[in-house]
Amino acid sequence: MAIIVDKVQKRKDIALSCKELFIQNGIKNLTISEVAKTAGVGKGTIYEYFKNKEEIVFEIVNILLQEHNIDKKLRIDSKQSTKEKIIEFFGVFYREEDIELRELYKEFISISLANPMQEMIAFQSQCSNTYFKWFEEIIQAGIDKNELVHSSKQLARGLFVMGEGLFISSCVTTTIEDLKKELDTFYDTLFELMEVKK
Numbered sequence: 001m002a003i004i005v006d007k008v009q010k011r012k013d014i015a016l017s018c019k020e021l022f023i024q025n026g027i028k029n030l031t032i033s034e035v036a037k038t039a040g041v042g043k044g045t046i047y048e049y050f051k052n053k054e055e056i057v058f059e060i061v062n063i064l065l066q067e068h069n070i071d072k073k074l075r076i077d078s079k080q081s082t083k084e085k086i087i088e089f090f091g092v093f094y095r096e097e098d099i100e101l102r103e104l105y106k107e108f109i110s111i112s113l114a115n116p117m118q119e120m121i122a123f124q125s126q127c128s129n130t131y132f133k134w135f136e137e138i139i140q141a142g143i144d145k146n147e148l149v150h151s152s153k154q155l156a157r158g159l160f161v162m163g164e165g166l167f168i169s170s171c172v173t174t175t176i177e178d179l180k181k182e183l184d185t186f187y188d189t190l191f192e193l194m195e196v197k198k
Contacts, residue, residue, distance in 0.1 A: 016060065017039040027054065065101070075091070082142030086135075089163075093170075139155075148194050159190065166183060
């Protein structure tokens, strides 16, 4: 009797088995042979499931983001004020427990910039839209609770992009020594303008 293989699960298993390898070495220093050895499969099997190393990183990031979003939602929902929720929203960029996700995200961004594949662009666009919608809902809830002035919604896109921009800048320059402090200062200053004065 033939063994039935769950191809979706097998793809996930191969990708996740290589997670540490990618985090430690980066994608440029890896070969498909190393990936196959780490996954415990032959090179041919890797090519059955992935076109290249970049697709493996794409799969890992996809899996980890889905897991991360469940935890992120719980953390955000546990916060009381809109400011606390927004600060929690951007915690992924500096929180110690999210270091693996950040390392993989940096690889993903590097790949996307160097060799933009349609699938990656579509994935990045979908993620960005999903996160922005989530962020905008937090801002709108703050307006509805009379914590934020109505014009705060006009700032949502800029705030959203600024958080990621500060993270990327902290990765590629020496101008930001403490990202958490930089983000906290940025949001403290903005909330002085956005909060309803009581």
